[in-house]
Amino acid sequence: MNDTPIRIRVKYSKSGNLRFLGHIDTQNLFERALRRTELPIRHTQGFNKRIRINLASALPLGFISEAEILDIWLDQPIDTEIIGKKLNEALPDDIKVLEVQMVDNALPSLQASLVSSDYLISIPADPGLETFKNRFQALLTGEKIEIIKRKKTIDLKPMILDYSFQSESPDGDQSFIRLSSSPNANARPDDLLQLLEIDPADCLVKRTKLNFS
Amino acid sequence: MKKSSQTYTITTLQKKFTAKAILITIMNSLIEKILYHVEKPGRYVGGEHNQIEKDWGSTPLRWCLIFPDIYDIGQTNLGLAMLYQILNAEPDILAERSFAPWIDMEAQLREHDLPLFSLESKKALKEFDILGFTLPYESIYTNVLNILELSGIEAYVSHRTENDPLILGGGQACFNAEPMADFFDAFVIGEGEEVSLEISHLYKAWKANNGSRQELLFQLAKFPGVYVPSLYEVDYLQDGTIEAIRPLRADIPAKITKRIVPVLPPHPEKFLVPNVEIVHDRMSIEIMRGCTRGCRFCHAGMVNRPVRQRSVDQLIPTIKNALKSTGYEEVGLLSLSSSDHTQILELTQQVHENFHDKKLAFGLPSLRIESFSVDLMNELQELKPGGGFTLAPEAATERMRAVINKPLDEEDFYFTVKKIFEHGWRSLKLYYMIGLPTETMEDVEAILEAGIKVKRIGKSILGNSAKVHLGIGTLIPKPHTPFQWLPVESPETIQAKIDYLKAGTRKAGIKMSYNIPDSSLLETWLSRGDRRLGPVIYRAWKNGAKFDAWGERENLPIWREAFESTGVDPDFYAYRERGLDEILPWDHIDIGVKKNFLKQDLQWSLRGRTRPDCRNTCYACGILDAFGETRPDNNISYWGCP
Structure with a gap:
């Protein structure tokens, strides 16, 4: 395992029924979708290991978006195109990944x-x-x-x-x-x-x- | 949130638009609008990963599967998941889902004159052919009436029109659903995997022939495992007991035998993954069905015979595929008595081998103390370290355990307790029951003594961090069990026993939880009742009883009023010892276990005679007479029966 995690920034849209999904639920949805992709996802340390994931901003319930951003961390580099493809396969239709890019680990948090x-x-x-x-x-x-x-x-x-x-x-x-x-x-x-x-x-x-x- | 000044309703809009298509569009946009005004709108919109949405127009038979509690409670129900997969696997059937709307959503639906709708296509329930209600417990009954009303469907079978959907019930409560007899067109008795498809075929043929509703009910009544209550009449004696339960036609059976699947069908793998946080949000895998232990208080153990188990070779690929298709992080391996699965150690070892690097949690509830080895404990520690452990001795004296047929060697019990603490589990929950037949204060005192001794063991190993929790349940003698004839113990006696335990546990630093005597009364009435309770349920619902499982105690005054105003005596169902020769309200429902067997078991119970695990000795309960012919020849050990 590479000790320095790979930071990946994902831009996605949210519409349809899923606009009624709150912030925490959206985060959980991404966690399970990421698990379905079987990508080498970085987990948090400690007793309850969770997927490390960071959403830029809560989208109020009922709103749609074409510009949501989140960061995830991988254990090893993967082609961004493959990440996008795998994520879109694992996500429900109302969330679509639009862009995936590798970003500098040292950048401050999205929020x-x-x-x-x-x-x-x-x-x-x-x-x-x-x-x-x-x-x-x-x-x-x-x-x-x-x-x-x-x-x-x-x-x-x-x-x-x-x-x-x-x-x-x-x-x-x-x-x-x-x-x-x-x-x-x-x-x-x-x-x-x-x-x-x-x-x-x-x-x-x-x-x-x-x-x- | 401020309300819009302009309110639309379907009826006002109907005046403007007549075309149905436009109406549906309006309904959908109205639904979207009201979703802004309810808590957790994600409950009502579907769209989960693995949802199946079929083309409405081109699919001839449409089921809506309804769990009459909120989405948060119902969505992970394994029965629902199985039927959803089985029905949707057929090209000419679609099955959608609906749940009871929470109070805020119900208010919105009523305010806007909107019918309750399905999650997938947002179609009104009335537009479906068959509404299949899951009835896992009785406190859900009033919600059924509420859902029917919100769908514009009459509660009483006798008031329904030719065009209404067929109202079907299924699930564990249907082994005595007499109290709901007035409201269901038919009940499926027993396991639904095969019969749901057979009913679908029957329904299609009937629809193709343009038959009448009454004809459909006759055809269903003749069908194995289907009970059409309106085609049976019950006569009563002067004292209120039953004189006879008679079918109204000669060509329908006097007794309805439950359905079983001789071989468990492939386990569902493509579980729906909820988008909103719900209760028990994990993947459930059924490793075994039925139980051979024959605990005399246990409804599930009597009605779900025979025992059938899935092999490790089937289970590991199932878990693998299901995890891959869902992304779940927690798995529950379910059965009535997990440690009785013949390959349990192998199963846990293989689960560990296959999944230990995936950062998952595995739960294996319902472990029996005597069949639960230290090897198994070692494996479990790997699968889900830390947290709590639960055991259910149910009674604390040898005599009492013989009465309920759950024998347990004291030494084995305390050895297991010691090992649990030694393996590092800090908290141990022990389930016990009170109100058992022949119970004396001595038996109750023994529960406290056991708790204190367990606490002492924990303390000697882990010091003050060892926690003991007693969960005290009250016996409700359930239909189809050897205790079905017995009364429920009076609330005063139960209260005295609880008070004693409360005082003792507080002093000993043991946590205790218990049922307030009143709170299990509704379950008592509805589970042991007959069809004379129909008007009581109707009235209680009319007066506002719903979500009884949530606030059973709060709704109790409504229920008492309903009994009083309909002239039905609730005590008749709770506190009366029933004669061994009495015809019981559920006697026409045949679970495969003979009434004579239950009678003998009651007599043995009162003499303190046990019936050890029936995998070793057959006691001729009747299940093999009823279903032995369907038993697979090639693998005789597949059923627990010797």
Whole structure:
């Protein structure tokens, strides 16, 4: 066994039924899928040996994504194309591996280097794009955009890094939004939607990119 | 999460769209919408690795297999996995799954007028041909009625229409499912692997002939192992006991003999791998079926005869393939009495040899003390070191153990205990029963003494880190066992015994868990009841009893009210000693073991006479008379019977 593990970065999409899968369950799903691949997966040391796996960011329940990232570690180098192929064979259809690359072991953890996330929100016919825009802009005129999370007041305003609107795209009216995703400033689009008086269940929210430092 | 101001329901949308296809699309998008508002939506969406989804339109016979508890409890049920594989292996049959929705999901379904649906194709249950309910225990009954209502299907068989699906029940509770007789079109008695396919063929032929529902029930009633309760009538005597159980037609059998598979079929390997965290989330492999020990309290040991085992040569490739296809990290090797498998040592050795480098955990529960060797312990230590160990002596005096037919040499027991601690297991759980026939306080005191002695042994080997845990169960004399005639002990006496043990274990630093006397009453009534309980179950459900296995005690007032308002006396089923000549509610269900054998066994029990392992001596329980002809000639030892 090679003592220095091989660090592999995987980009994948998540859609369909599996968008109702939470963070921990997604992690467990990858563990079992990795075991099915029979790749030389690195296990953690100690009494309860688990597969070493690291997801960049929790995707809120119900959202789809074309840009999720995770790291795994192997005991020996394997061709990245083979890893991708084996993983896709072992994963359910609603999760697809898009890219596999070998990365430097010394890089900081994914969570530590994650800065922001990009989302596309499909705007439902009720209230429609104009009202959505108006509510959104009204929200931004305030000095602060405060929400209460776990008994703590959080200001979302500085966490909205960018936004735009697209009318009549092939997928209907959409809003692009970039939100801060760093460990101490993590904003979620569903929090924003609630403030806009929109039920996240009425929108389709897609994460399109994770931005790292 | 804030609710949308606009609420859609199927009925309001129906006015706008009439085409069924559009309706289904709307139903699916509604389902997706409500999933945002429930806890753990992954329970309802399917899509697991190894799920089988067949084309709905081109598959003529559609089953939905239903486990009437939540997904978290039901998904790993081995019976469900077996039927799912067997039915879906047929090109013209599809089998999907459904479970009881948790309370939040039920509220969403009701609010949006949505029917309960299957996990695979999200089709309403009413659209299937056959709904096959698994009934492993009785406290699940009210959930069945709830699922039927959520599917728009009448609870009572007599109210159903020609177009409703066939409502079938199967599983361990069906050896006396009389309390549910009003609600099931038919029950499968015994093992379902073969009969489920045979019923499928019968159903297809009936459907092709455009037969009536009543005709289908007649045909099913004539079929071996199928019980159609509506075609039997029960007469009662003045004192409330049964005068006769009569078939309504001459061409259907007076007794329904259970089905068995003479040879265990290939074990399922492509298990579904749940996406959400569930209870007992591991791979289960059935190494043996049945038990030859004949413990007199044990329902499973009586109804699952004869013993059939899978060989090591079959099991190792099965485990290999199943691990490869699932990626599971934990395997349970299941049977009623694992250490009685004739190749158990070889099996554990081979498991170790084949899988020790895979970082897996193996569990081998249900070990019998006297057939459990030090060699086997060495192997087990390799397979799953650390953690706890469990033994079930069930009674603590020699006399009591003779009554229940679970003899055990005291010296063997304490030797095993010593070895367990010496092998480094720090915690030992011991199961005992109270409320056994002829039990005195002396027998109960002996349980505490045994606990204290075991604790002392543990302490002498491991010091203060040795933990002892007593699990105290209360006997419910079950149908088809030698104790079936006996009453349940009164709650006051049981409480006094529990109080004694509680005080003693606390003083000795022993952990103890037990059933609150009230909490097993529902199981008592429903397992020992007759079809007069139908209205009681219906009323209890109407008044809000569901998930009784979760909050049996909380629902007890609802049940008491249901008994009272329907004029049924619950004590009749719990505290009455039944006459040996009485016709019992389940006498027309033939498990292969003769009633006379059970009677004799009861008499032996009360005289303290044991029947040692019937692999060595045949006591003519009746199983060979019933099924001996089907026994494989080429491998006579395959069945446990001599």
